[in-house]
Amino acid sequence: MSARAAIIVTGTEVLGGRVSDRNGPWLSEQLAQLGVEVAQITVVGDRPQDMRAALDWCAALRVDLVVTSGGLGPTEDDLTARVVGEFAGRSMVLDEALEERIAAILRPLRARWPHLSEEAIMASNRKQAVVPEGATILEPVGTAPGLVVAPLETGAGPTVVVLPGPPSELRALWAAAIETTAFSAAVAGRTVYDERMLRLYGLPESEIAETLRIADATGVPMERLEVTTCLRRGEIEIVTRFEAPDASAYDAFAAVVRSRHGEMLFSEDFRRVDDQVAEMLVEQRLTVAVAESCTGGLLAGRLSERPGSSEYLRGGIVAYSNEIKESLVGVDHQLLAEHGAVSGEVALALADGARERLGATIGVGVTGVAGPGGGTAAKPVGTVWVAVSSSAGRSIVRHTMLRGSRAEVRERTTTVALHLLRRLLLGEDDAPSA
Amino acid sequence: MSARAAIIVTGTEVLGGRVSDRNGPWLSEQLAQLGVEVAQITVVGDRPQDMRAALDWCAALRVDLVVTSGGLGPTEDDLTARVVGEFAGRSMVLDEALEERIAAILRPLRARWPHLSEEAIMASNRKQAVVPEGATILEPVGTAPGLVVAPLETGAGPTVVVLPGPPSELRALWAAAIETTAFSAAVAGRTVYDERMLRLYGLPESEIAETLRIADATGVPMERLEVTTCLRRGEIEIVTRFEAPDASAYDAFAAVVRSRHGEMLFSEDFRRVDDQVAEMLVEQRLTVAVAESCTGGLLAGRLSERPGSSEYLRGGIVAYSNEIKESLVGVDHQLLAEHGAVSGEVALALADGARERLGATIGVGVTGVAGPGGGTAAKPVGTVWVAVSSSAGRSIVRHTMLRGSRAEVRERTTTVALHLLRRLLLGEDDAPSA
Numbered sequence: 001m002s003a004r005a006a007i008i009v010t011g012t013e014v015l016g017g018r019v020s021d022r023n024g025p026w027l028s029e030q031l032a033q034l035g036v037e038v039a040q041i042t043v044v045g046d047r048p049q050d051m052r053a054a055l056d057w058c059a060a061l062r063v064d065l066v067v068t069s070g071g072l073g074p075t076e077d078d079l080t081a082r083v084v085g086e087f088a089g090r091s092m093v094l095d096e097a098l099e100e101r102i103a104a105i106l107r108p109l110r111a112r113w114p115h116l117s118e119e120a121i122m123a124s125n126r127k128q129a130v131v132p133e134g135a136t137i138l139e140p141v142g143t144a145p146g147l148v149v150a151p152l153e154t155g156a157g158p159t160v161v162v163l164p165g166p167p168s169e170l171r172a173l174w175a176a177a178i179e180t181t182a183f184s185a186a187v188a189g190r191t192v193y194d195e196r197m198l199r200l201y202g203l204p205e206s207e208i209a210e211t212l213r214i215a216d217a218t219g220v221p222m223e224r225l226e227v228t229t230c231l232r233r234g235e236i237e238i239v240t241r242f243e244a245p246d247a248s249a250y251d252a253f254a255a256v257v258r259s260r261h262g263e264m265l266f267s268e269d270f271r272r273v274d275d276q277v278a279e280m281l282v283e284q285r286l287t288v289a290v291a292e293s294c295t296g297g298l299l300a301g302r303l304s305e306r307p308g309s310s311e312y313l314r315g316g317i318v319a320y321s322n323e324i325k326e327s328l329v330g331v332d333h334q335l336l337a338e339h340g341a342v343s344g345e346v347a348l349a350l351a352d353g354a355r356e357r358l359g360a361t362i363g364v365g366v367t368g369v370a371g372p373g374g375g376t377a378a379k380p381v382g383t384v385w386v387a388v389s390s391s392a393g394r395s396i397v398r399h400t401m402l403r404g405s406r407a408e409v410r411e412r413t414t415t416v417a418l419h420l421l422r423r424l425l426l427g428e429d430d431a432p433s434a
Numbered sequence: 435m436s437a438r439a440a441i442i443v444t445g446t447e448v449l450g451g452r453v454s455d456r457n458g459p460w461l462s463e464q465l466a467q468l469g470v471e472v473a474q475i476t477v478v479g480d481r482p483q484d485m486r487a488a489l490d491w492c493a494a495l496r497v498d499l500v501v502t503s504g505g506l507g508p509t510e511d512d513l514t515a516r517v518v519g520e521f522a523g524r525s526m527v528l529d530e531a532l533e534e535r536i537a538a539i540l541r542p543l544r545a546r547w548p549h550l551s552e553e554a555i556m557a558s559n560r561k562q563a564v565v566p567e568g569a570t571i572l573e574p575v576g577t578a579p580g581l582v583v584a585p586l587e588t589g590a591g592p593t594v595v596v597l598p599g600p601p602s603e604l605r606a607l608w609a610a611a612i613e614t615t616a617f618s619a620a621v622a623g624r625t626v627y628d629e630r631m632l633r634l635y636g637l638p639e640s641e642i643a644e645t646l647r648i649a650d651a652t653g654v655p656m657e658r659l660e661v662t663t664c665l666r667r668g669e670i671e672i673v674t675r676f677e678a679p680d681a682s683a684y685d686a687f688a689a690v691v692r693s694r695h696g697e698m699l700f701s702e703d704f705r706r707v708d709d710q711v712a713e714m715l716v717e718q719r720l721t722v723a724v725a726e727s728c729t730g731g732l733l734a735g736r737l738s739e740r741p742g743s744s745e746y747l748r749g750g751i752v753a754y755s756n757e758i759k760e761s762l763v764g765v766d767h768q769l770l771a772e773h774g775a776v777s778g779e780v781a782l783a784l785a786d787g788a789r790e791r792l793g794a795t796i797g798v799g800v801t802g803v804a805g806p807g808g809g810t811a812a813k814p815v816g817t818v819w820v821a822v823s824s825s826a827g828r829s830i831v832r833h834t835m836l837r838g839s840r841a842e843v844r845e846r847t848t849t850v851a852l853h854l855l856r857r858l859l860l861g862e863d864d865a866p867s868a
Contacts, residue, residue: 013664015472017463018673020454024477029451038449040484043458043475050474057491230447239452290752296738297731300752304730307806307840315758318724318734318750320743324792328749328762358758372741406741 003190005031005065006058006158007041008051010080011165014070015045022167023069030174031067032241035190039063046071048083055087059157065186066158067174070165072128072144081147084160085132089152092130098137098145099129105143138176142166146173148182159186191243193226196250198238198257199267201419205231207261208238215256224249234402234412235273266422273418274302280425281312281362286390288421289358290316291329291350293341294368294384299414314360319350329353342367342379344397347387351395361391362424364417368402370409382409386417388424396420396428437624439465439499440492440592441475442485444514445599448504449479456601457503464608465501466675469624473497480505482517489521493591499620500592504599506562506578515581518594519566523586526564532571532579533563539577572610576600580607582616593620625677627660630684632672632691633701635853639665641695642672649690658683668836668846669707700856707852708736714859715746715796720824722855723792724750725763725784727775728802728818733848748794753784763787776801776813778831781821785829795825796858798851802836804843816843820851822858830854830862 007027013019024041031038039061044050051071058066071080085092102125128144131137138146147162161177163170177183200208208229216222224246228239238257242250258265266273281288292299300316303309317328322341325331330353331346339345350365364386371381382402389395400416402409441461447453458475465472473495478484485505492500505514519526536559562578565571572580581596595611597604611617634642642663650656658680662673672691676684692699700707715722726733734750737743751762756775759765765783773779784799798820805815816836823829834850836843 013662014459015462015475016466016662016673017459017461018662018671019664019666020456020459022454025448025451025454027451028449032450039478040488041449041477044473053495054474057494060491061487228447228450228452230453232453237452239450292731295735296743296747297726297734297736297750297752300731300754301729301735301844302731304752304754305841309730310754313730313754315754315762316731316752317762318731318738318752320734320738320747320749324749327793328751328791357762359761407739410735 002035002037003065003187004037004039004061004063005067005187006039006061006063007031008054008058008066008068009041009043010046010051010068010070011043012045015043023163023165023170026167026171027067027069027174031065032193033195034178034187035192036065036187046079048079051080051083052087055083055160059087063158064189065161065183067161067163069163069170072146072162072164080162081128081131084147084149084162085135088132088149088157088160090132090134090149093133094126095129095131095137098131099126102128102140102143102145105140136180136182138163138173138180140169141172142169144169146177148177148180150182150186154185159183193241193243194247194250195239195241196254196268197270198240198254198265199272200236200238200257200261200264201234201266201273201415202264203236203261205229205236208236211257211260214260215253218256220252220256221246221249222253225253227253234415266419273415273422274305277418277421277425278306278309278312280422284425286362286425287312287314287360288362288364289314289354289360290364290366290417291319291325291354292316292364292366293319293325293350294370295366295410295413295417296320298410299364299366299417302414302418314358317354317357325350325353329357340379342369342383342385344385344387344399347385348389348395348397351387351389355389355391362421363389364421365389366413366417368409368413370406370413372406384409384413384416386413386420388417388420390424394424396424437470437499437621438473438495438497439470439501439621440473440495440497441465442488442492442500442502443475443477444480444485444502444504445477446479449477457597457599457604460601460605461501461503461608465499466627467629468612468621469626470499470621480513482513485514485517486521489517489594493521497592498623499595499617501595501597503597503604506580506596506598514596515565518581518583518596519569522566522583522591522594524566524568524583527567528560529563529565529571532565533560536562536574536577536579539574570614570616572597572607572614574603575606576603578603580611582611582614584616584620588619593617627675627677628681628684629673629675630688630702631704632674632688632699633706634670634672634691634695634698635668635700635707635849636698637670637695639663639670642670645691645694648694649687652690654686654690655680655683656687659687661687668849700853707849707856708739711737711852711855711859712740712743712746714856718859720796720859721746721748721794722796722798723748723788723794724798724800724851725753725759725788726750726798726800727753727759727784728804729800729844729847729851730754732844733798733800733851736848736852748792751788751791759784759787763791774813776803776817776819778819778821778833781819782823782829782831785821785823789823789825796855797823798855799823800847800851802843802847804840804847806840818843818847818850820847820854822851822854824858828858830858 136148151157226241319325331349347365351363355363368384375381387397570582585591753759764787781799785797789797802818809815821831
C-alpha cells in the first residue's frame, strides 16, 4: 500500500479562472516522482472556512500527506498557518528566533513599502512568526516561512506541508520540506517508482492505443506498468512508472514500441527535440538561421529559448509579406508568382535565403496558412510547408496538414520544423511524411 | 444568497501534472459571469470511486450545481454518466433515438478506427447512449453527448452538468447546457453581476493595494465591490464584480483609480494592449516591422498572433548576432563598438533599420540581457532597451530592468515593446519609465 497525498491550492484569483494554477500540477509531478500517489488536487478560495473544509475532506479521504500552496502573503498572513494549526490540534506560538530572521530579511526591502509604517511592517512580520507549536519550520526564501505540521498524535490525521504561493518560493521550500524528518515519517509507506519517457513524432495517438493492445496480447505484463500517454505540441509522450522489480516488463514494452514505431520514436531519455537539435548543432559546430512566414517569429523564439542559444542561432527573418520574402530573403519573384507563397519551392527558397543572408550553415524555411482566414480549396487552412537546407547542399522539404486553431497550427509548425532540422542533423535527406 | 457551484475535473494525466487543466478555470469564469459563486475546483483521477467521493463531498458542501469535465471518452465511455446517475438516484436507460444519432455521427468517421470491428464500434456507441433516466441530453459535438442530471427529488442534492473533456466540445456543450430548464432551475438563486476590468501598466502591484485603501478611506463603499487584482505579463488587471444597484460604487472606485494612476490606466473595456495597437495601426493605415535581439522572435510572434495581422505587420528580423545587426538591419559597426549591443543607441538603430529595411512606417528595436548568463555589473541580467521610431521622424527609447527567469524577461520585454508602440501611435514622444 503506497503513501497517498492531496494538494490544496488556495487563491480566489485561481478559483475565479483568471490565473491558471502552476503549483498543483508541479507538486503533483514531484509527489509522483517520490512514489507518493496523488488522490486529488483541490482549488479553494482564500477564506479560512474553505481551507478548513478542504482539510477535513482530505482527512476523510485518509491521505497520509496534504500539501497546501498559498495563503501566506502579506494581506492574509496567518490564514493558512492558523487553520492548519487548528486542524492539527496544535496551539499557535510566537517563534522569536524566526521573528528575528524574518525581520533581517525585511530590513533591506524596507524601501519597497514606503506607504507602510515601521510598526505595520513589524506587526505583519510578527504574525508570520506565529506558528503551530512543534511544527518544523522551513526557512523563508521570500519573506514567508513554510511549515511541516504533523498531527498531535501519530496517525491521527495527515501531515500538512504549508508552502507559499509564488512558484519560485514554493519550489525552493518544497526542496527543504522533503528533507525533514516529519515529511519522511508521513510518507514512510511510499512506493519507489522508476519513471521513463518515450517521445514519438509523426503518428496519430490512436496508433499508441493499438501498440498497448499488441504489447498486452504478445505477453508483456502490462498490468505491472502504469502507462500514461499524452499529446503535446504535435508529439506523443508515453510516460511509464513501475517498481524496480518490474524493470524487465518495461524493457519488453519499450521493445514493442521500438519495433512497431522505429524512427518515429525519437527520445527515450526525457530529452526534447529542442535539446537534441541544440546538442547536435553544438557538437557539429553548425549554425542555424530561419526565414518564417506563418509562424511569424515563433520558430526563432523557440530556437532561442535555451540559455546559450546564441552559440548556434544566427537569427531569423520574419517574412510576413511577399515583398520581404523577395527583398530580404532573396526569394525569386518568378518562383512566388508561379507556385504561390505557400509551396515547397518557396519554403526551400526561404531556407536557402535565410542560410545565405544570415551566414549560417543551416537554413530553415516555413510557410503556411495558419488561418482562420486565407485558406483556399487547393491550400486550405492548416497547409504548411517546411524546408531545411545546408551549405553542404543537402535539403529536406516537407508538406503537412495541421488541424486546430491559428495558435495551434502556428505552434505545431514549429515542432514540424524542429523535427526536420533533427533529421538533417542526423544525416538524413528524406523521411516519411508526418 | 447566491447560487453556488463546484467543478470536478477528471483525468489521470491532469492529476499527474503532465497536462495542465484548461477546463476548470474556463468553467469557473463562465459560472462567475453567470453570477454563480464557485466554491471549489477538484481534480480527481479517472476512477469511479474517486468521482463518486468528489460528488459526495460537493453534496456535503451543499452546492446547487456541479459541473464535471471528462470521463466520456471512448476508453472509459460510461464512467461519469453511470456514477452521476447513481449519485442522483436515477437508473440507467438506453436512449434508442440518441443511439441512432451517435451512430450517424460515427459512420463517416469509420476510417479513423481501421483496427476496430464494426461490432466494437457499435458497442461503444450503445454505451454512450445509456443515460440516467430523465436526464436532459446535450447533443454531441464530437461523439459524446453531455448531460444535465437533476436529483430525483428537488433539493435533495446538486444538479450535475456532465461535459466531455476536450475543450472545444466542452465549450460547445456548455453553451447548450445553460439553455436547459434543468440548469435554470438549479441556479435560480444566482445573483446577476456586472464585471469590469481596468488594465494598468508601469506601476508596481503594491500601488494598487494602496489605491484600494485610499478608495475605502475616502468613502467609496468598497464592501459592495468584489475586486481581484492580478499581474499578467507585466501588466496589472483589476477585475471588479458588482450587482446592478452598486454601479455607482464601481464608478466612484474607477474614478479613484483614474485620478491616482492617470495614464498608467490604459484599458477600461477588456481590450488588451495588443488589440489597441492592432486597431490603431489599421485605423491610421500604418505598418510595423521589428528587429529584435533578446526576445528572439517572440515580439514578431506576438504581433502576428491576431488573424489578419498581415494587414499591418510587414515582418521582422531576429538579429541574434552583432554581424546580423550590422549586415541585415544596418546598425553602424562603430555604434555597436562604442555603446555595446545592449544600449539605447543600438535599440534605436534597430528600430530605424527594421523600418527602413522592411519598408514599414514604424520600426521597433529590442535588445537586452535575458539571462541567466551574459550579465555584467553595468548591464545585469534583466537589462532591456526598447525603441520605436516612425518614418515621420518621431521616436521613443526606453530603458527598463525586468526581474524573473529567462522566459519571463523575454515575455515581459514584448509587453514593454507593445506599450511603447501604443504610446507612439497615440502621438506621444516620451513617457514615464516602466
